[in-house]
Amino acid sequence: MQLNRVVITGLGVVSPLGRDVNSLINGLEEGRSAVQHMDGWEQYTGLRSLVGAPAELQGEKQIPRQKRRTMGRMSIFAAQAADQALADSGIAVSEISSRKIGCIIGSTMGGAKSISDAFEIMLPEKDISQLNSSMFFQCMAHTAAANVAQYLGLDGYVMATSAACASSLQAIGTGYDLIRLGRQDILLCGGAEELHPTVTGSFDVLFATSVNYNQTPQKTPRPFDKDRDGLVCGEGSGIVVLEGYERAVRRKANIYAEIIGYSTAGSGEHVSQSNKQSMVHCMREALKDARVTTKEIDYISAHATATLQGDQAEAEAIRELFGASAPVSSLKGYIGHTLGASGVIEPIASLVMMEKGVLFPTLNLEHVSPECEGIFHVTKQTKMNVNILLKNCFAFGGINSALVCRKK
């Protein structure tokens, strides 16, 4: 069976560094951290991590009210990122009559604030009569996908991949498979997530958050660093437009990259502990799918969230496969861990890095932790021709995923 080639022709982002791709890239270029102390979080008893990387919610009134009313913060971010990605791709949804244009947008969960608000309204008196009609649509797990599809009038596949921090990389990977197989012509793929004390709290109870930098927030997270102490949650959304190569060439679209390999796999071991061998397996399968060798990988965009165990396992997995041959950096020092959106925001940044021929370093990596040594850490902005890149996402739930892209 002849499989279609799949390319990326549009990018859109709302990130803690700004509300479009340029602001994200400018922030990375300037080495800027978007992490800040979260005022008001002190009121949560037991919450030790008081830092976060918020994105700015702005311009939402441009979305018509009846489309916007069912959108929580994360769906608004997703709709705005989707608007940007479509505009960037030059595709007008109204001109696509095949019913094969859809979206796959993942997230860890529905809108965290909406879920919290719904419980606050309902639980004290066990009374549902004050819940409004849109609450459910903001809380549901597929809120971003459903809302973006309604907003843009997409009538093809509408799916939500929910796999915590691997959600949006799974969305891109699933979109890649669907277009490869000819089931869809165009897919808007990505993810969204929102920052909320209940979200940070869910990591905090597992001792996975950064707690030592509440007064110096820009010093954390510190991926691969000896003084790292955990992750910092961020928020935002990223969307990429995927379509068949032939189609993109025919309409003279700007092609950022071709997706050439993808893999996702469970560790089958533990719901929260990282597992080096399953990471190795996942990366290896993605490379096999891409038909490239480890020597051909020019850059690895690491998952590295700055947890003690996760960074160690990823460094060991990369070391086993690549040694020190491929430059590695994590972007979480700049924008925190955008969770369900990280598997698309970080690849978008990586695609621009590929286009510009520059690698952005791991922010806050000052002294490589001994257990994370032996791989090629990018510690300063470096000019480098990147032809093929690998993106990793390793999620709670023991779910790994990896994507390989080649420059066009």
Add this chain to the structure above:
Amino acid sequence: MTEQEIIDTIDKVFEESFEIERKRLEPQAHIFNDLGLDSLDIVDLVVALQQSFGVKIRNEEGIRNIRTLQDLYQFIFTIKNAESNKNS
């Protein structure tokens, strides 16, 4: 609460919850056809009215017959009148 206060409160709900300019809020305006509300909006309208007037109206039969803003004003007048008669 005077009738004018009730009208102002209802108009405020339409302005704030449904982003409809006050100049469009004519008593004869049809809530669906002229003001563009749909079935989900009606759920929110009921919640907003319950909060604004401190009443429970979700299960009131009369609510199903409301078509225009005037119908709605009248519906709330009746509810509030019944309430004050009960209290007096």
